[in-house]
Amino acid sequence: MNTPHHIRTPLAQVRGYGAAKSGTGDFWVQRVTAVASIPLTIAAVVIMIILLGRNQPAAAQILGSAPVAIIMLLFVATITIHMRVGMQVIIEDYVHDELARLALIIANNFFVVIVGLTAVYGLLKLSFGL
Amino acid sequence: MSFMVEMRSLEGRPATERPLSPHLQIYRPTLTMTMSIVHRITGFGLYFGTILLAWWLNSAAGPDGYAKFQAFAGSWIGRLILFGYTWALFHHMLGGIRHLIWDTGRGFGPNEREWLAAANLIGSIAITVILWIVGLLAWGGPQ
Numbered sequence: 001m002n003t004p005h006h007i008r009t010p011l012a013q014v015r016g017y018g019a020a021k022s023g024t025g026d027f028w029v030q031r032v033t034a035v036a037s038i039p040l041t042i043a044a045v046v047i048m049i050i051l052l053g054r055n056q057p058a059a060a061q062i063l064g065s066a067p068v069a070i071i072m073l074l075f076v077a078t079i080t081i082h083m084r085v086g087m088q089v090i091i092e093d094y095v096h097d098e099l100a101r102l103a104l105i106i107a108n109n110f111f112v113v114i115v116g117l118t119a120v121y122g123l124l125k126l127s128f129g130l
Numbered sequence: 131m132s133f134m135v136e137m138r139s140l141e142g143r144p145a146t147e148r149p150l151s152p153h154l155q156i157y158r159p160t161l162t163m164t165m166s167i168v169h170r171i172t173g174f175g176l177y178f179g180t181i182l183l184a185w186w187l188n189s190a191a192g193p194d195g196y197a198k199f200q201a202f203a204g205s206w207i208g209r210l211i212l213f214g215y216t217w218a219l220f221h222h223m224l225g226g227i228r229h230l231i232w233d234t235g236r237g238f239g240p241n242e243r244e245w246l247a248a249a250n251l252i253g254s255i256a257i258t259v260i261l262w263i264v265g266l267l268a269w270g271g272p273q
Contacts, residue, residue, distance in 0.1 A: 031230070031233065034226045034229075034230060035230065037223070037226075038223060038226070038227065041219065041223055045216075045219075045261065049261070049264060049265055049268060052265055052268040052269040053268050053269050055196075056190065056192070056193045056196035056197070057193075059190050059196065060190045060191060060196075063187070063190050072187070076183070076187075079176075079180065080180070083173070083176065083177045083180070086173050086177070087173075087174070087177055090170065090173075090174060115180045115181060115183075115184050116180075116184075118184040118188065119180070119183055119184040119187050119188075121188065122184065122186075122187030122188035122189075122190065122191070123187055125188075125191050126187075126190055126191060
């Protein structure tokens with residue numbers, strides 16, 4: 001990084017960041033997961049409606065079957081990555097205190113991993129009967 | 131941020147004298163602006179709603195846990211949350227499709243952007259109502 005008395009941005013650092021060569025990772029991930037989440041959300045909602053009114057053994061059997069479990073795993077993975085980026089943008093926009101911002105960004109990462117892996121654990125348990 | 135603070139102190143003026151860009155409340159509300167704000171709010175809500183998704187998927191392994199989840203989901207507060215979650219999900223999805231269209235450089239015309247915003251709102255409400263009619267037929271009345 002530049003020393004404090006340098007005000008000009010080093011050109012070498014900026015070169016190559018144009019035309020999305022790098023430095024736009026979060027932007028790109030947000031678009032990829034957005035596109036993926038459209039069919040996956042529709043599929044997940046259809047699965048939820050199919051499971052309405054069914055008892056626990058039937059729900060467990062359907063959720064644990066390979067196609068349903070794989071769709072739900074993809075759904076969980078996609079939306080958790082998507083919401084990690086989305087919440088970080090919200091934090092960066094509104095939380096101006098540096099320490100609070102860092103703490104919330106870390107908390108965001110923790111939350112997303114905990115919720116995501118908890119959901120994955122539930123699905124794997126139904127699939128493999130752990 | 132520390133860079134900005136340094137720049138201000140070098141100029142010898144307090145930060146408050148610097149011109150600030152106008153914020154939301156200075157503009158007349160428009161449909162596209164409201165939809166943009168709602169997109170962010172629905173995303174924020176959906177984020178915490180994933181706790182329910184994780185609970186549901188973990189409850190299905192045993193009868194007791196599933197009964198607890200079903201009791202919550204069948205209660206009036208549970209149904210209200212799920213109804214709001216359904217609308218937020220489809221509003222965010224349609225809003226996201228709108229943003230993907232914008233990413234290609236299309237849909238920015240004065241008529242197109244208004245039409246897209248209206249379609250976003252009407253579409254999300256229509257999908258929510260249709261899904262809940264289907265869902266309540268499958269689910270049965272209040273428990």
